[in-house]
Amino acid sequence: xxxxxxxxxxxxxxxxxxxxxxxxxxxxxxxxxxxxxxxxxxxxxxxxxxxxxxxxxxxxxxxxxxxxxxxxxxxxxxxxxxxxxxxxxxxxxxxxxxxxxxxxxxxxxxxxxxx
Amino acid sequence: xxxxxxxxxxxxxxxxxxxxxxxxxxxxxxxxxxxxxxxxxxxxxxxxxxxxxxxxxxxxxxxxxxxxxxxxxxxxxxxxxxxxxxxxxxxxxxxxxxxxxxxxxxxxxxxxx
Numbered sequence: 001x002x003x004x005x006x007x008x009x010x011x012x013x014x015x016x017x018x019x020x021x022x023x024x025x026x027x028x029x030x031x032x033x034x035x036x037x038x039x040x041x042x043x044x045x046x047x048x049x050x051x052x053x054x055x056x057x058x059x060x061x062x063x064x065x066x067x068x069x070x071x072x073x074x075x076x077x078x079x080x081x082x083x084x085x086x087x088x089x090x091x092x093x094x095x096x097x098x099x100x101x102x103x104x105x106x107x108x109x110x111x112x113x114x115x
Numbered sequence: 116x117x118x119x120x121x122x123x124x125x126x127x128x129x130x131x132x133x134x135x136x137x138x139x140x141x142x143x144x145x146x147x148x149x150x151x152x153x154x155x156x157x158x159x160x161x162x163x164x165x166x167x168x169x170x171x172x173x174x175x176x177x178x179x180x181x182x183x184x185x186x187x188x189x190x191x192x193x194x195x196x197x198x199x200x201x202x203x204x205x206x207x208x209x210x211x212x213x214x215x216x217x218x219x220x221x222x223x224x225x226x227x228x
Contacts (some may be wrong), residue, residue, distance in 0.1 A: 004157070034216075043205065044158075044219040090157060102148070102173055103207075103217060105157035 004091055013036035013081050014114050021076040021109050023091030033074040034092040034103065035065055043088065050074065061085070086113045117142045121206050127226045128196055136191045136223045138206030146209045147189040148173070148217065149181065151202040153187035158205065164189055196227040 025031060035047040048059025055067040058077040065076045074091060089108050092103040119140045128134055140147065148163040150173075161171030164183040178200055180192040189208075193200060203224050207217040 009155075036219075043221045046216060046218075048217060092158075100165065102160040103150075103158070105150075105159070107155050107157045 003105075004093055004104050006091055006109050009107070010110045010112070011110045012016075012114065015083055016080050019055075019076070019078040019081045019111070021087075021089055021091075021114040023074045023076065023092075023106060024072050025074070025093045025104075026072065027093060031093045033065075033067060034094075035039045035059065035063070035076050036090045036092060036105075038088045038090065038108075041089065047076070061084070069080070081111075081113050083113045083115045085111060087111060117218070119206055119208055119218055121204075121220040121223050123223060124221060125224050127228065129228050130197055131195050134193050134196060134225075136188045136193075136204060136206075136225070138191065138220060139187050140189075140206075140208040140218070141187065142208060142210065142218065143186065144208035144218075145186070146211070146217075147183065149189070149191050149208045150205045150207065150224075151175065152205060153202050161191070161204075163225045171188070196225075199228050201225060202228050 003026050005024045033050040036044040037047050038044050047063050048057050048065045050057045058064045063078050067074050088108045090108045091106040094103050122137045145166045149161040150158040152158045159175045161179050162173050162181040164170045167183055167186050170181050170183050203222050205222050206220040209217045
């Protein structure tokens, strides 16, 4: 079964620190990859996505992620975090076919940025 | 404004009392889906719909029903809620043109006593 692992459940950083959140998936075929963010009390918003092409993708708010096919990974990065980045981050994958299109989510990483 | 709306946002109910959570999107999306979010488990798909009158089970469908009579609406029905259905529920939608990029509603926090 397809699964997504997020290694860090809770990360605490100081402002201006660099961020890297790990995401690994287990799926044998081609996948589409996503990072979603959920700010406190809000719904999920798409940060960035990878369908094909350049494995380094840039998203909103200075976030980027790198798809490494050989490692089945799609880690999220940001060079310098801000207090406003405090949120929960979810990695998600789905096969690119026209079928069920269910996003399989990781369990999430709660990021706390201290001023 | 393009959006997915859900109602109610918060609901406290008792075991066995039927309830419906509504979901509506104004983007003319064909695909709609329901997820539940539980601590440590991420989001899991309950049901999905590829288009009007086409629905199918996701990963955790037990205890839920859905219907898709109109393109914009996709209500989630709990015929006999139980405490293990206490959760945060999200509706999502997407189009075939931007398939797999799903837009989420604001969530419905349900507590079943």
